[in-house]
Amino acid sequence: MNLSRGARAALATFMGLGLALIYLPLVVVLISSFNTDRTFGWPPSGLTFDWWTRTFHNSGAREALATSVKAGLGATAVALVLGTMAAFAVARYRFFGKEAISILIVLPIALPGIVTGIALSNAITTTLAPVGINFGLFTVVVGHATFCVVVVYNNVLARLRRTGGSLEEASMDLGAGVFQTFRHVTFPAIRSALLAGAILAFALSFDEIIVTTFTAGASVQTLPLWIFSNLARPNQAPVVAVVAAILIVISIIPVWLAQRVSSDTAGGRL
Amino acid sequence: MQLTGASSVLHRHPRLRLLLLLAAPMLVLVVVYLGALAVLLLSSFWSTDVFTGNTVKSFTLDNFRDVVNSSTYRTVIVRTVLVAMAVTVICALLAFPMAFYMAKVASPRARRLLVVAVLTPLWASYLVKAYAWRSMLAGDGVVNWALAPFGLRGPGFGLPATVIVLSYLWLPFMVLPVYAGLDRLPDSLLEASGDLGAKAGRTFRSVVLPLAFPALVAGAIFTFSLSLGDYIAVQIVGGKSQLLGNLIQGNAGAANNLPLAAALAAVPIVIMVVFLVGIRRTGALDNL
Numbered sequence: 001m002n003l004s005r006g007a008r009a010a011l012a013t014f015m016g017l018g019l020a021l022i023y024l025p026l027v028v029v030l031i032s033s034f035n036t037d038r039t040f041g042w043p044p045s046g047l048t049f050d051w052w053t054r055t056f057h058n059s060g061a062r063e064a065l066a067t068s069v070k071a072g073l074g075a076t077a078v079a080l081v082l083g084t085m086a087a088f089a090v091a092r093y094r095f096f097g098k099e100a101i102s103i104l105i106v107l108p109i110a111l112p113g114i115v116t117g118i119a120l121s122n123a124i125t126t127t128l129a130p131v132g133i134n135f136g137l138f139t140v141v142v143g144h145a146t147f148c149v150v151v152v153y154n155n156v157l158a159r160l161r162r163t164g165g166s167l168e169e170a171s172m173d174l175g176a177g178v179f180q181t182f183r184h185v186t187f188p189a190i191r192s193a194l195l196a197g198a199i200l201a202f203a204l205s206f207d208e209i210i211v212t213t214f215t216a217g218a219s220v221q222t223l224p225l226w227i228f229s230n231l232a233r234p235n236q237a238p239v240v241a242v243v244a245a246i247l248i249v250i251s252i253i254p255v256w257l258a259q260r261v262s263s264d265t266a267g268g269r270l
Numbered sequence: 271m272q273l274t275g276a277s278s279v280l281h282r283h284p285r286l287r288l289l290l291l292l293a294a295p296m297l298v299l300v301v302v303y304l305g306a307l308a309v310l311l312l313s314s315f316w317s318t319d320v321f322t323g324n325t326v327k328s329f330t331l332d333n334f335r336d337v338v339n340s341s342t343y344r345t346v347i348v349r350t351v352l353v354a355m356a357v358t359v360i361c362a363l364l365a366f367p368m369a370f371y372m373a374k375v376a377s378p379r380a381r382r383l384l385v386v387a388v389l390t391p392l393w394a395s396y397l398v399k400a401y402a403w404r405s406m407l408a409g410d411g412v413v414n415w416a417l418a419p420f421g422l423r424g425p426g427f428g429l430p431a432t433v434i435v436l437s438y439l440w441l442p443f444m445v446l447p448v449y450a451g452l453d454r455l456p457d458s459l460l461e462a463s464g465d466l467g468a469k470a471g472r473t474f475r476s477v478v479l480p481l482a483f484p485a486l487v488a489g490a491i492f493t494f495s496l497s498l499g500d501y502i503a504v505q506i507v508g509g510k511s512q513l514l515g516n517l518i519q520g521n522a523g524a525a526n527n528l529p530l531a532a533a534l535a536a537v538p539i540v541i542m543v544v545f546l547v548g549i550r551r552t553g554a555l556d557n558l
Contacts, residue, residue, distance in 0.1 A: 003375070003470055004470065007470060008375055011367055011370065011371040011375055012371060012375070014367045014368065014371065015367070015368050015371040015372070015376075015384070018364060018367075018368045019384075019387055019388075021364075021438070022387075022388065022391055022438075022441065022442075023391070024406075024412075025399055025402035025403055025406060025438070026391060026394055026399070026402070028402050028405065028406055028412060029394070029398055029399075029402045032402075032405065043415065078298075081294070082294055082295040082298055082299075083295070085291045085292070085294055085295050086291070086292070086295040086296075088291050089288055089291040089292045089295075093284070093287075093288045093291075095288060099550070101292070101296070102555060103546060103550075103555070104296075104299055104300070104304070105295070105299065106491075106546070106555055106558060107299075107303070107546075108299075108303055109491075109492070109495075109558075110491050110495050110542050110545075110546055111307075111495060111499075111538065111539060111542050112495050112496065112498045112499020112500070112515070112538050112542070113496075113499055114499040114500075114501060114515050114518050114519060114535070114538075115307070115310075115499060115518075115535045115538055115539055116303075118310060118518065118522045118528070118531060118532070118535060119303075119306040119307045119309070119310040119535075120302075120306050121522070122306065122309060122310055122313065122528060122532075123302075123305065123306035123309055123310075126309065127309075142302060145298070146298075146299070146302065146303050149295065149298075149299070150558070154558045172281065177277030177278070177280075177281060178277045178280040178281055178287070179276075179277050180277070200392075203392050203393055206393070207392070207393070207395055207396050209396055209397060209502060210499070210500075210501075210502065214522075223395070224395060224396065224397060227395055227397045227398060228397055228502075231397060231398075231401050237401075240398065240401075241398070243395075243398075244394060244395055244398035247393060247394055247395060247398075248390070248391075248393065248394045250393075251390050251392075251393030251394065252386070252390055254393075255386050255389045255390050255392075255393070256386055258389075259382050259385060259386050
């Protein structure tokens with residue numbers, strides 16, 4: 001499009017302002033983690049490293065982080081398997097009810113988290129608890145997996161549609177079996193889409209609070225649940241700010257990685 | 271080459287391959303997810319014994335009658351839908367120019383950096399971002415501090431603050447699909463439109479917007495649905511205002527009236543299903 005120099009400059013300015021808006025609260029969090037004032041008053045009354053040293057000795061935060069990582073890895077693993085299988089079925093086959101299936105897969109992310117949350121919570125209390133499956137890490141993983149599947153599915157489906165099926169057909173015509181074709185032809189083609197999907201699925205699971213609230217029960221505390229219970233306490237708010245600051249800084253690594261490996265310039269789909 | 275047993279059977283039976291591919295995902299989604307939803311919707315036709323707090327499993331439409339007849343519930347439902355629409359429109363207006371700059375104006379190298387820059391905040395905790403806004407919008411917060419020299423004050427806590435915070439939280443969910451949609455839009459189409467004499471504005475209206483529309487709708491699915499069920503941001507920055515999510519959560523939790531919570535939860539389910547069926551033909555689901 002032949003954009004005038006003015007239009008380009010206006011768009012660039014808008015982009016800059018948008019990014020500034022996105023990062024303003026994150027910068028506030030970062031500065032708050034050094035603020036001597038516990039209630040984040042502005043401008044900061046003084047700077048301190050106290051909260052940072054205190055955070056590193058906070059076992060509650062560490063355990064919650066470990067729980068979140070476990071739940072995220074579990075949900076991502078389930079989503080990778082189920083999402084990839086569903087994407088293959090939809091991309092490579094024609095069958096009755098295909099549209100219904102694609103809406104069904106999207107449903108868990110299209111319905112609000114609270115609906116998923118109370119539905120699963122009710123199902124666990126009424127049907128799973130009597131057979132010995134109680135609220136715990138497993139139910140959190142299942143709850144998260146419902147909406148993580150769609151992320152992997154979308155990434156893999158987009159890749160499969162773009163690559164088409166002719167390479168797989170060629171491989172089969174040349175005598176390769178179903179599994180051989182998958183290992184040598186299909187998998188290399190979808191590898192980066194899998195990684196992009198996995199990273200986004202993990203991110204969604206890692207930050208999920210509503211579904212987690214309803215599926216975790218009393219014994220399991222993920223990082224968002226830990227943050228929720230600690231943010232309201234004036235003594236703990238600065239420690240939460242430190243945890244958040246650490247997460248923001250660390251999160252650059254996976255996002256950057258997804259960008260590097262993905263040949264899609266889009267860097268993954270939600 | 272001799273194919274091994276399983277591989278050979280699968281090779282000869284594409285329908286079997288399809289069945290095996292679909293079995294596990296459908297088992298989980300239909301049994302676990304749809305099953306749980308169905309039980310939830312079923313319980314919306316039950317009632318709660320006011321004395322014992324137990325669920326009485328006999329058919330009644332009372333919960334739905336309560337939801338429809340109560341002016342409080344109606345007000346909250348309308349308010350929630352308006353908030354979700356406002357958030358969606360704000361996100362679209364902010365996201366489209368950003369996504370357009372990323373996809374069509376920025377250099378390929380800058381593009382990668384910008385995608386990273388937009389995606390990174392997804393990892394910063396939802397709660398922490400909401401609380402950051404709470405501290406920014408508070409009486410002695412950054413917003414009032416920055417506006418004071420101009421003699422202005424921030425919105426304080428309430429519905430406008432809730433709309434601001436929700437728009438902020440869900441913005442990446444709009445930018446990403448719209449960016450992906452614009453990225454797939456071939457530059458040659460834009461050039462052709464220009465060569466045929468269209469100015470930038472005309473190209474935008476007649477070429478870019480119609481082709482990017484499914485991607486915008488895809489983003490709207492996220493922003494609308496995420497806002498429709500949210501009850502946490504409004505607790506943090508909403509002052510005394512309540513949204514549909516608060517009612518559902520209150521009835522499912524503290525009030526221990528699951529049947530009523532289920533009837534209330536049917537509202538966002540119906541809205542989203544109507545929304546999804548309505549946008550099916552736009553191809554938005556392929557743009558998620």
